Amino acid sequence: LCPPGLQPLCSRAQVWGRSARRHPGLLLAQSRAFSNNKILVELDEGAGVATVKFKSPPVNSLSLDFLTELSISLEKLENNRACRGVIFTSAIPNVFSSGLDITEMCGKSTEHYAEFWRAVQRMWLGIYGSNMVTIAAINATGGCLVALSCDYRIMADNPKFYIGLNESQLGIVAPFWFKDTFVNVVGHRIAERSLQLGTLHPAPEALQLGIVDELVPQEKLQDKAAAVLAQWLALPDHARQITKSMMRKSVLDRLVTHQEEDVQHFVSFTAKESIQKSLRKYMEMLSKKKG
Amino acid sequence: LCPPGLQPLCSRAQVWGRSARRHPGLLLAQSRAFSNNKILVELDEGAGVATVKFKSPPVNSLSLDFLTELSISLEKLENNRACRGVIFTSAIPNVFSSGLDITEMCGKSTEHYAEFWRAVQRMWLGIYGSNMVTIAAINATGGCLVALSCDYRIMADNPKFYIGLNESQLGIVAPFWFKDTFVNVVGHRIAERSLQLGTLHPAPEALQLGIVDELVPQEKLQDKAAAVLAQWLALPDHARQITKSMMRKSVLDRLVTHQEEDVQHFVSFTAKESIQKSLRKYMEMLSKKKG
């Protein structure tokens, strides 16, 4: 199953897959970049580390295509024994990710809404349930769900960068598994207030609330992410993976058990005329801001 | 069903009810106070904001009458589409609320204990499950359960004002839903220690532990509460309400499912001679303090 535009990833999988790991002599280089449309993956097999860079201009929206490519990239890395840790970051200056792509939820068919939501679920299940060590190097505004699903979050120390789950500002509702992920990071009280208000927190506040683990100057972000990842990789994989699974299993299982219900709930909510109106209004506001 | 002393509220409901909201021309004034014995409600329909003031001297104890009036007032506001947010505060200087009225639990019939406890449950279900934005403007000592059940807590910045759930100091036990509410605000550890010791925390400590969200000078408390409420009301109601319900549903459901069990448990515990003795001792201590 190889959707158009993902050929490089797919052929890589065939060349670099399990057989590649068993026969490293087949590899042309230890470190090498492969790319598709919206996600750039740099894998350093020597270090066991991949950097997954978002490069979907203008704002790395979590569109259906973006989500699908991200999930496929991750699944390849997950199955690659040479990869033990992943850093997520953005290749676009001043934008990490704008979050869910509203155009995917507006004026489309219910089938489209369902397909989109399954792609959001798949991405979250992939990151939150990853056996690899996952680090978010949040080099600009946004991307709260991706970041919250990682093992560790480092953000560029700039009060002009924001992070948060702002669904309620758009008149929509973060699903229970966004909420569970958020609560597991910051606790019930902070999540309750932040989700109700749809707050986008400036970086210093995000640190104070525990949404991110540390702030570092922008120019040191990638080095710091690599250093933190190296610390985590110093631990034996097996015990760490079982421990991670023990911490996250109940929240992961809750979505897995209710996955199709959750899709149907999203579709029927999104298709409501009142919600469509609210989303159109929000998009108009955004386009005026830019104009 | 219109208990004596609540006529103003009830007639208001008939005049100002749903039909009033549909025909604002019928209203004589946009803002108007109505009162009963122990609760003063000021509703500003223009702003969509009600202030609920406790005025049951000497210490705003949560007596059966107080609780019943508070619940009826809230239910009226809940059903009034013109009201989107509520501020709880006290009309009595230096007292917010002394908490559960011990005289209702001492030397009375088991029927009375049951009626009292149902009134406590009803109040909590009303505030914790409210669709409105709820702000506690804690202008003096006390009132922890009401405050913890709100969306946001502002306390007068005075170390002589205290807040906490002190049941265990009286030899009685906070029920599981007080505990769940407390844990959802401050986390398991702080709740465990505070509930075991029945600590009344001075305002600065309450802030530090997360029992309240901010402290402001006494004279700015009401303005601050109004300003915070306005921020919350800037959000679309529907998404905020669903989000709030998602955060609180499991804790609310737990009481709803075990409501009658919880009443019976309270009654049989309270009716024990050892507990009655302990409560009498506590009341004697209180009356000596005053004398």
Next chain:
Amino acid sequence: LCPPGLQPLCSRAQVWGRSARRHPGLLLAQSRAFSNNKILVELDEGAGVATVKFKSPPVNSLSLDFLTELSISLEKLENNRACRGVIFTSAIPNVFSSGLDITEMCGKSTEHYAEFWRAVQRMWLGIYGSNMVTIAAINATGGCLVALSCDYRIMADNPKFYIGLNESQLGIVAPFWFKDTFVNVVGHRIAERSLQLGTLHPAPEALQLGIVDELVPQEKLQDKAAAVLAQWLALPDHARQITKSMMRKSVLDRLVTHQEEDVQHFVSFTAKESIQKSLRKYMEMLSKKKG
């Protein structure tokens, strides 16, 4: 059932048991020490306070013998109405406890692993579920599980002393009930990170993360523990005990319900050759450090 080496404790139980409490005239002294091999218990019946001192050189490892003696000592105290509170501390300078004794998990029979694990469970059920007030006076490095299971944790203020659950550094995994205990103290996020990394936190960091409740100078530790215990004992026992049980019941029940499953899981995991290899490696590293 009186295992060899525990005679003093057992005969004390017969002499000082329930009948002793009913006939205090039988007691030779109000305060008196009794000892066995690895645990020293000092009971001050006047104050209702016992001090349980770990004295199993060199490092107070939680060996099968140590755990059994600790559990028996605790069960005696639990059944002694004259004892309302316990302070856990170490009689060995610069060591509180090194945690689980790895030699019990390495190169032994599966029957031995099962017996060892049941002893760990028994100790935890005894401390975490104790009706007494439990205070950890952590006068040196280690002992995280014992400490986390107490009602209050005081640690000597020395950055050279460490505390944490470092299982994953050994290639093994803390069981779900260690995790539940940890989460109840520090919340999900801190537990998730600390357990994955198997971090041993220096005392100041342990305070900051909430792993311990306060730091005091080494020489004031025992006095401070006694003072804190006295505060807790000022509360009526019954209400405090019910409150404590309400806070901890779901976590205790989870192990009780899955106790034998948990033993079997531990045995089959521990008996794996890969785990045995990892433990041998860790022991070699430790012995090199010492050498």
